Amino acid sequence: MLTVADLSKRHARASRPLFSGLGFAVAAGEIVALVGESGVGKSTLLNCIAGLETAGSGTIRIGPQATDIVRLDEAARAALRASSIGFVFQAFHVLPTLTVAQNIRVPLLLGGVPAGEHAPRTRLLLERVGLPGFGDRWPASLSGGELQRVAIARALVHRPSLILADEPTGNLDPRTAGEVLSLLLERVREQQASALVVTHSQHVAQCCDRILTLTPDGLA
Amino acid sequence: MKTLAWWLVRAQFRSRRAATLLSLLAIALGVALGYAIHLINDAALADFSRAMNTVQGDPDAVIAARDSAGGVPLATVNEIARDPAVLIIAPVIETRVRIAQARTPIRLIGLDVFSAAAVMPRLLPRQDDRPATGSIVDGGVHASPALLAQLGLPIGAPVTLTRGDQQWSTIVAGDLPATGPDDLLLVADIAWVQEHFGPDDAVSEARVRLAPDTDVAAWRAALTQRLPAGLLLRAADDDRARVSNLSRAYRVNLNVLALVALLTGAFLVFATQLTAVAQRSTQFALLGVLGLSPRMRLLQILLEGLAIGLPGALFGLALGYGLALGFTQLLGGDLGGGYFSASAPLIVPQLAPALGFLALGCIASLAGALYPAYLNRMQPLAQALKTGFAQRPRPAGRSRSRLLLPMLLALGVFGLTRLPPLFDLPLAGYAAIALVLVIGIAAAPLLTQRVFGYFARQSLPAPQQIALQNVAQAPLMAQVAASGLIVSFALTASMVIMVASFRVAVDHWLDEVLPAPLYLRSKATPLPQELLAALTRPEAPFARVERTAHASLTLDPQRPNVGLLVREIDRRNPAARLPFTGVVLTPPPDMAVVWISEPLHEIYRISPGETLPLPLLGGEFEVFVGGVWRDYSRQFGAIVISRDDYLRLGGVFQPTDLALWPLTGQEAAAVAWLAPWTVNYGLELAEAADIRQLSLSIFDKSFAVTYALEAAAMLIGLFGLAVTLAAGVWLRAGELATLGALGFSRRMLSRAVMLEGALIAVIGLLIGLACGVAIGAILTHVINPQAFHWRMPLDIPWLVLLTGAASTLAAAVVASHYAARQATRLPVAQVLASAQ
Incomplete structure (x- = not known):
């Protein structure tokens, strides 16, 4: 569950705010696409929701407890990300110095999930993303599609209430992109998480439950 | 969380094996040298104390x-x-x-x-x-x-x-x-x-x-x-203090040199960790996005520093014990200092000092990791995730305010060099040296930006233009790469300057104190009267004989004794025989006069013109201090009194040493004439040239340990440059690949990287040389007089220094070749594809 209300953001030394008075909600199990022209502030909005950038005003409530990430300090924002948010990036961002299984276990370690659950959850997720037996492999030996599947497994392994995806298929060929997108949406719905997907792709947007368009004048 | 920290530490060791291992070795070297010096000195002091206790027992x-x-x-x-x-x-x-x-x-x-x-x-x-x-x-x-x-x-x-x-x-x-x-x-x-x-x-x-x-x-x-x-x-405490004071300054100096090695190790950890942070900034940003708190990101880099420092220090302790055993076999218990017996004392490992040096090794590595950890903590996550580590060049307009800090620090250096010794040690001088190094390193980015920014605006071929532009626009990386060279070259240059100044001064001094061609001495027992009488007979082949009696005095029970030299010297013209450092005063006619050595003047703060209560012949006599003479052989001071004054005070003149001028053309006959005396009475006969050669060889031996440290420091500095350049290539893989795609040949890329290495080395060497001259002056004019009570004029061997700088530059270019080779091996298409 994600609820954004009256959100504003202005960059330092900018003459006008990047966006102001934004409000929307994403229900549990709902997948919303966020589209808009380059430079309109999609990534900034996503960063604000993740607590990576601070909003000027407004509220961003996340999860069943409706915790307002805007009011939290840096350490508490990190803790909220570790427990309640999963990320999928365009550039995969799989740690090259950890094995596939270790990469997937990182959110479990950060979220304080008991160690006994790590191996079964990792194994289950690897099966769900179609990579059974890949746990001991190094990222360098994986294709782009496989790397994004690892990233999806990592985003879901700690059962977050919110998934934030930034151009999740942007670096993949159309066939692989289709497979990865289906996998992501299927798993998000399965876990009853809320998802916000930033994309330039009409195809990706059409696959989502709802489309929000960010313009210089606000959400449409 | 511990598991993740451990994974990341292991990954650091796996992915940056050479750099991490060398940082570890540098820390180990610093700890090893410090611990070895401590063990050797402790063993030598214990040996000396035991010998003293044997003879003196345990009286109240x-x-x-x-x-x-x-x-x-x-x-x-x-x-x-x-x-x-x-x-x-x-x-x-x-x-x-x-x-x-x-x-x-x-x-x-x-x-x-x-x-x-x-x-x-x-x-x-x-x-x-x-x-x-x-x-x-x-x-x-x-x-x-x-x-x-x-x-x-x-x-x-x-x-x-x-x-x-x-x-x-x-x-x-x-x-x-x-x-x-x-x-x-x-x-x-x-x-x-x-x-x-x-x-x-x-x-x-x-x-x-x-x-x-x-x-x-x-x-x-x-x-x-x-x-x-x-x-x-x-009291027994006085004796213990006297024994400890005997070698204290030498010991502290060696320990400071060991700390220098540790400091160089800390710089290497700094270079390794900073490049590691830069290389892995995207990974750390990702971990931050996934929920690793800022504090944990900071602690992770410190932990990685500790993961270098702890095993390094443990290895250093083992190495130190081995070095202590080896050094004592080679150089004896005083490492060539000449204070204790030359035999090898028993080396016993000790827990408390070992823990102390272990802590020092860990502190050095943590200090090296502190700034990289801070940078890692402060990286904006969203930006670092997108573009990796990026340093924005500072605007040139702020350079005036950036000059203010180095200037204030320079004033601090000046102030510290004016302070007197603390606890009889030149602690403020050592602090001044550390501050000079800080100024040098702090000045590197500004100088880099100014000098290379200027050259980058000139019309130059593409590789040169790219190299200059890159060095000028990434001053922090240049600072990291140059810092090791600045520290190592500054310390090496300063030691070269100090040793050269000292050697030249000793050489001149030997000329002045050895006027006679031959010297005969009996080593503390009086010369036989028969010999002294024979020397006065006409058949003795000598034009001139000057006699000296050596004794010693206790001015302060807690300090080593001072030498008393009763010499046949003209009290109206002592400068004919003694190398005075300043004014020579004419004494009152009814008062005995003494001339004190420079160390005595420094230690006891006695100056010409004052009167000194001299404990002599069982009583105490007020004597006039006529002047201060240079003496490099008796570190704890000496007093010269003329034979006539000594006799007038009631002393008995029993010569122990002779300076002999053979008759012209009869040099060989003079040696032959003395031969039976030397054999029968166990006397020691030496030519002035032999004494000079022996003195200089002892001088060189006493600095042998420092040469090894200088060589180690230079190697570490060069390695730091190579590691940082290689990391720079890795960081700029995308940029270099783009240049390759735009038409840069592999040769041009290689040239650009090697030129970059040479430019950074030039900056490092220039700053290192300037710092080296400053530190050399502090060593010569502050550390030496305060620690060893020796003064000497500063003598800068420019030819040696410039040759050393040129060799280091050549070595730096060779070291850059490693990074350049990496640049030429970049898979251009793959790098460009992954950067999209």
């Missing part, structure tokens, strides 16, 4: 003459013995004698066996019934086992002891089983020593054991008030 107080030529009158000994608080008083006569079989004079201790049994039990002869041995009171001498082994004498062998013209023919009546393996000494009954060598009415020392209930401090204070001026009361 020792009463002795301040003047080595004087003694404690028997009347004073008897008066102290009547004190009800005195349980036992053990009189001792100590002198040096020659034995035909020995090359150097031997220490002879005359004691009363009954009182010695209570105060100095280790000096007691073996008690057994072997027929060859006799009782000590029957007139035999007892020798330490070490001396017996050295001379090859059996017990019962006849032996003749000689002191000047006095002789004593006796037998070796037994041995001294409790003495140590380095103790070369003879023990005899005090009455026999007195009979053959005197003096009749005094002893060298009286060692006192007080009754158990006595307030020792109060008794000592009361006796000190009553003692005549020429006598002093020493």
Whole structure:
């Protein structure tokens, strides 16, 4: 569950705010696409929701407890990300110095999930993303599609209430992109998480439950 | 969380194996050198203290003459013995004698066996019934086992002891089983020593054991008030302090050099961790996005630093123990310092210092990781995730304010060099050196931006343009790469400057203090009168002979003795023989005059024109200080008095050294004339050229350890440059690949990277040279006078320094080749594809 209300953001030394008075909600199990022209502030909005950038005003409530990430300090924002948010990036961002299984276990370690659950959850997720037996492999030996599947497994392994995806298929060929997108949406719905997907792709947007368009004048 | 931290530490070791291992080795080297120096010195001091305890025992107080030529009158000994608080008083006569079989004079201790049994039990002869041995009171001498082994004498062998013209023919009546393996000494009954060598009415020392209930401090204070001026009361603490003071400055200096190695190690950790942070900034940003808190990101880098420092320090401790064993075998217990016996002392590993050095190694690596950890903490996550580590060049307009800090620090350096020593150590001087290095490193980015920014605006071929632009626009990376070179070259250059200045000064000094072609000395015992008389006869082939008597004085019981040189010198023209450092004052006609050495002037703060109460010949005489002369051979000070003044004060002139000018053309005949005397009396004859050569070789040996440290520092600095350049190539893979796609050949890329390395090395060497000259001046003008009490003019060997800089530059270009090769091997298409 994600609820954004009256959100504003202005960059330092900018003459006008990047966006102001934004409000929307994403229900549990709902997948919303966020589209808009380059430079309109999609990534900034996503960063604000993740607590990576601070909003000027407004509220961003996340999860069943409706915790307002805007009011939290840096350490508490990190803790909220570790427990309640999963990320999928365009550039995969799989740690090259950890094995596939270790990469997937990182959110479990950060979220304080008991160690006994790590191996079964990792194994289950690897099966769900179609990579059974890949746990001991190094990222360098994986294709782009496989790397994004690892990233999806990592985003879901700690059962977050919110998934934030930034151009999740942007670096993949159309066939692989289709497979990865289906996998992501299927798993998000399965876990009853809320998802916000930033994309330039009409195809990706059409696959989502709802489309929000960010313009210089606000959400449409 | 611990698991994740451990994974990341392991990943750091796996992915940056060479850099991490070398950082670890640098820390290990610093810890090893520090620990080794500590172990060696501790063992040498323990050895020295043990030897002293053997001879002196464990008395509550020792009463002795301040003047080595004087003694404690028997009347004073008897008066102290009547004190009800005195349980036992053990009189001792100590002198040096020659034995035909020995090359150097031997220490002879005359004691009363009954009182010695209570105060100095280790000096007691073996008690057994072997027929060859006799009782000590029957007139035999007892020798330490070490001396017996050295001379090859059996017990019962006849032996003749000689002191000047006095002789004593006796037998070796037994041995001294409790003495140590380095103790070369003879023990005899005090009455026999007195009979053959005197003096009749005094002893060298009286060692006192007080009754158990006595307030020792109060008794000592009361006796000190009553003692005549020429006598002093020493406590065991004074002796320990004196032994410690003997080598303290040398020891601290070596420890500072070890800390320098540790500091260089810290810089290497800094370079390694900063490049690691830069390389892995995207990974750390990702972990931050996934929920790793900022504090944990900071702690992770510190933990990685500790993961280098802890094993490095542990390895350093083991290495240090090995080095201590090796060094003592090669250089003896004082590492060439000349303070203790040259034999190898027993090295025993110690827990507390080991823990101390372990902590130092860890602190050094943590200090090195601190700034990278801070940078990692402060990286904006969203930006770092997108573009990786990026340093924005600072605007040039702010350079004026950036100059302010180095200028303030430079003022701080000046202030620190004006401060006096603390606890007799040049601590402020060492702080000034550290500050100079900080200024040098802090100035690197500004200088890089200014100089290379200017050249980058000129019209140049593409590789040069790219290299200049990159160095100018990424001053932080240039600073990291150059910092190791700045520190290592500054320290090496400063040591070269200090050693060269010192060597030139010693060379000039030797010219002045060795005016005669030949020198004859008896090493602490008086020269035979027969020889002195023969030298005055017309057939002696000498144009001129100058005689000197060596003795020593105690000015402060807690400091080592100062030398007393009674010389045949014209009191109206002392400058003819002594190398004065300043004005020479004419003394009042009715007053004895002394000329003090530079160390004495520094240690006791006595200046020309003052009067000095000189403890001499059992009394105290007010003497006029006529001037300060340069002396590099007696670190704890020396006083020269003319023979005429000494005789006037009541002294007996017993020469121990001769300076000899053979008649022209009769140099060989003069040596031949002296030969029988040197053989018969065990005297030492040397030509001035040989003394000069020997002195300079001892000088070079004493700096041998520092050369090894300099070489290690330079290697570490060069390695730091290579590692940082290679990391720079990795970080700019995308940029370099783009250049490749735009038409840069592999050769041009290689050239650009190598030029970049050379440019950074030039900056590092220029700043290092400037810092080196500043530190060399501090070492010469602050550290040396405060630690060793030696002053000398600054002599900068520019040719050596510039040759060293050129060689280092060449080595840096070779080191850059490694990074350049990486640049040429970049898979351009793959890098560009992954950067999209």
